[in-house]
Amino acid sequence: MSGHPSLEELEAISLGETPAEVEAHVAGCAECSRELAWLEAERALISRRPKSEVAHLWAGVAKRLEQPEQPLSADQRKRPRPHWARRLVVGAATAASAAAVLLLTMHPKAGPNFSTPDASVAETDFDGPDSKALAALDRAEGDYRHAATVLEAEYAAARNTLDPKLARQWDESLAKARAELGASRAVAAEDVNARMRVLDGYAGYVRLLRNVMEAEEANP
């Protein structure tokens, strides 16, 4: 081969995934051999550090996932709640109520149990679409749409005050989430399980919007 291989190619050798041609060059080139030795030494030094223990962290995650709304920290309780948050609470609470009604209507045991991961988890094996369930789904979806609209308006109002680069990143994330949501809604039709996933998608989108606003609220 002509010339030295690129850094990425040398890196690939250190990972054992490289063309024989490159490897042959490195074997006969002192400069590249040395560079490769450094790459391997760096990787070895970094990877031989102690591993992280995480088993004790799951309980805290599970506990928070079981809560519909995260409790406010002492610091948050002291601060006046911004007006967008008050409106979101109304929208989200309505949506959550609708979703709860939906779950009870369709399957009393449906829903995840995060505190007992090894136990048998109820599957979403609903009997099939019926008008009652679909009507509840429509209501829940409408409430989520409303919450999303409120937050989108708040974001649009706050956007000009944000760092332009950060705003573009948020725009991209939100546009991607919207596109995915739209696509999943388009194919869901009257499939109840798919419609439930659409609701999950709405919940995720609303959370994303809320996180955007909270991040900006916390870091004006």
Added chain:
Amino acid sequence: MESAAARSGSDRELLLRAQAGNAEAFRVIFDREAPGVRRFLGDLLRDDAAADEGTQETFVRAHLRLTTLEQPEKLQGWLFGIARMVFLEQLRRKSRDAPMPEDGEPMRVDSAPTPEAALLSGEADKVLDGALADLSAERRAALLMRLDHGLAYGDIAAAMGWTLQKVKNEIHRARLQLRERLASYLEGAA
């Protein structure tokens, strides 16, 4: 603990089950990915309690947004992107008035010390730790995603919100900075 059923599922099935609200599937994802996320946040925050809290926050957010992830093979990079945002928020809360350290341009590294000596040196781990701490948080994040967690450059670009070229430049500079520190330590020790 993973059940046999959960382990037997492919990554795509696992993700789909988690997206559908299956708590066991999400727990499997946590068991697989949390060690890397915790280590990543530990390296960024350099504070065990904050890293534990950040790891939990990352997985809570990941659960809430799980339906936005379509490609299971991107899961690790996606989680690291969330972890990075959590880290930045923690950093801003803790040191709003303190500017983030800026990265200098690394010097060209003298070729005298050998990398093998770095591996054999008992102090090299401490030197490495100090060198990592001296990198800016963003450069450190990119470097560790590559060296410690084996993410592809494209996945790092997505997680960091950078162009591919910037990822390559930053990782290259971070490497030179690390090597500069290790080399100067080895020269002094020789």
